[in-house]
Amino acid sequence: MAIDSRPETRGRLAIIAGGGMLPHHVAEAAQARGENPYIIALSNETVLDWSDFDHQFLGIGNFKSISAVFRAEGIDRVVLSGAVRRRPEWRDIKPTFKTLAKVPGVLKTLLSGGDDAVLKMAIELIEASGARVIGVQDIIPELLAQTGPLGAIEPDKDDWKDIEVAAAAAVALGRLDVGQGAVAVGGRVVALEGPEGTDAMLARVAALRTEGRISTRRRGVLVKLCKPQQDLRADLPSIGASTIEGARAAGLAGIAIEAGRALVLERSATISQATEAGIFVTGIDRAFLRDLR
Amino acid sequence: MAIDSRPETRGRLAIIAGGGMLPHHVAEAAQARGENPYIIALSNETVLDWSDFDHQFLGIGNFKSISAVFRAEGIDRVVLSGAVRRRPEWRDIKPTFKTLAKVPGVLKTLLSGGDDAVLKMAIELIEASGARVIGVQDIIPELLAQTGPLGAIEPDKDDWKDIEVAAAAAVALGRLDVGQGAVAVGGRVVALEGPEGTDAMLARVAALRTEGRISTRRRGVLVKLCKPQQDLRADLPSIGASTIEGARAAGLAGIAIEAGRALVLERSATISQATEAGIFVTGIDRAFLRDLR
Structure with missing residues (x-):
């Protein structure tokens, strides 16, 4: 989605900040590009210090206050950034008049939708409040991975076999709206990511390795892909320092991510660390993924 | 597979015993049916006391000694029972003259095959030694689950929705030769089983629940199915006391298993506990699963 580049017609950018470091990088990068982002920091999710930015801590279900911020600050564009681990309970939902009719559907999605369904709903609710939801990549396109090796090391023939096997598993997993990541070692899928997230999955692989349940003679790869049906304005797969550390601890040879659709946080530091x-x-x-989907 | 029921023509039954309680149940049940089973207890896998049975502890890759036991004891039928967590390393492989030519293929399968591929190979190697591999269900058919509720409690409408969702995920997972189990809560898949096994997966679900990453307002189900392509003589999905305890700790409403193709260990105790x-x-x-496969 192209963003409106005429500053005179633009309102303010809001960043709805979930967990992890990503929202802070996004906020800094947006500032570096001349934006003055307003941070809606999600209570129970982000534990970062937001004092350098205009911000307010709000519950994710508090549409009423979020909508009031949009009006008060002249927000016209919103970026959703960072993980949302805790789904709000029904008692946390504070609807606006406009969103009241949608509450039963919201509750149903919160109770039984996959992450993808929940994000689609969040986007719909925000856009009903008059702001446009854009992707992190529309603000900071340089975070996106390109095709090919990002650092000095390239996958070898065995690694490509693991990439293929893990990618096929990640596609199947994404279609089920379960997760975005899979690990294959020696041509065998050994872990599929669920709501626990990539770091916890890699810790599981490290434990399986220690217990001798995975060959110690093959290294293996982590693959992270978008879900085939996901909205690209939210929850792009991302890697950063903790992913590299997790992959190292799990004994993996490398990480393959979807070019043009996955984010590398603190890119130069992350790639050097790898x-x-x-x-x-x-x-x-x-082209590589087409046959798998 | 029908077993030869003429005692006078039968040789001795061997049970190759991996981890867990299943092999001991199988050995006792076989004894109750007039067999005199010889136990090949896999080192590093079974920690049970086998002193009530003729037995020998051997490494899983030690075809040489396993084959010698077959000859010495007149073994003509073999049951593979219990989990094999540790795959043998190449240095543990002690081939016989007959299996020597197969060693390169064996090593490749051990390094990169899924569990299913490893079991198929084990069956092939055993049958090359002149014994026939039969299923646990050929000895103790009463362990198999039948269609419908096994205890007093029946799934309700929401549970059936979760069964459907988890079963579809388990089918996809089985096709990838990753695992047999999946958990769905409120219509959403929250965990897929890998080499860590069902108990560890259920512990993960319990942790996700505690951390608020899964709704506390929906209970959810565990589904265990055969992999579509698996050999039914090895590694049938099974449940027992630890599965019930894990499901309880994870807050699940119930467990659905494949009728005729899944084992319920210590059936009456397990069902009472549930x-x-x-x-x-x-x-x-x-009929239920046909559309999902």
Whole structure:
């Protein structure tokens, strides 16, 4: 989605900040690009210090206050950024008059939708309040991985076999709206990511390795892909320092992510860290993935 | 597979015993049916006391000694029973003259095959030694789940929705030769089983619940199915006391397993334990699964 680049017609940018470091990077990068972002910091999710930015801590279900912020601050564009681990309970939902009719559907989605369904709903609710939801990549396109190795190390023939196997599993997983990541070791899928997230999945792989349930003679790869049906304005797969550390601890040879649709946080530091750990990071393109989908 | 029921023509039954309680139940049940089973207890896998049975502890890759036991004891039928967590390393492989030529293929399968591929290989190697591999169900058919509720509690409408969602995920997972189990809560898949096994997966679900990443307002179900392509003589999905306890701790409403293709260990105790915990256990039939496969 192209963003409106005429500053005189633009309102303010809001960042709805979930967990992890991503929202802070997004806020800084947006500032560097001349934006003055207003941070809606989600209570129970972000634990970062937001004092350098105009911000307010709000519950994710508090549409009423979020909508009031939009009006008071002249917000016209919203970026959703960072993980949302805790789904609001019904008692946390504070609807606006406009969103009141949608509450039964919201509750149903919160109770039984996959992450993807929940994000689609959040986007719909925000856009009903008059702001446009844009992707992190529309503000900071340089975070996106390109095709090919991002650092000095390249996958070898065995690694490509693991990439293929893990990518096929990640596609199946994404279609089920369960998660975006899979790990294959020696041509065998050994872990699929659920709501626990990538770091916890990698810790599981490290434990399986220690317990001898995975060959210690093959290294393996982590693959992260968008879900086939997901809205690209929310929850793009991302990697950063903790992913590299997790991959190292799990004994993996490298990480493959979807070119043009996955984010590399603190890119130069993350890639240096990978290279030092002997881990490749590579972007795989749609031609590679087409047959798997 | 029909077993040869003429005692006078039968040789001795061997049970290759992996981890867990299943092999001991199988050995006792076989004894109760007039067999005199010889136990090949896999080192590093079974920690049970086998002193009531003729037995020998051997490494899983030690075809040489396993084959010698077959000859010495007149073994003509073999049951593979219990989990094999540790795959042998190449240095553990002690081939016989007959299996020597197969070693390169064996090593490749051990390094990169899924569990299913490893079991198929084990069956092939055993049958090359002149014994026939039969299923646990050929010895103790009463362990198999039948269609419908096994205890007093039945799944309700929401549970059936979760069964459907988890079963579809389990089918996809099985096709990838990753695992046999999946958990859905409120219509959403929250965990897929990998080499960590069902108990560890259920512990993960319990942790997700505690951390608020899964709704506390929907209970959810565990579904365990055969992999579509698996050999039914090894590694049938099974449930027992630890599964019920894990499901209870994860807050699940119940467990659905494949009728005719899944084992319920210590059946009456397991089902009573489930009923006391308010958990249903139900067998789902192929008509239900046909559309998902």
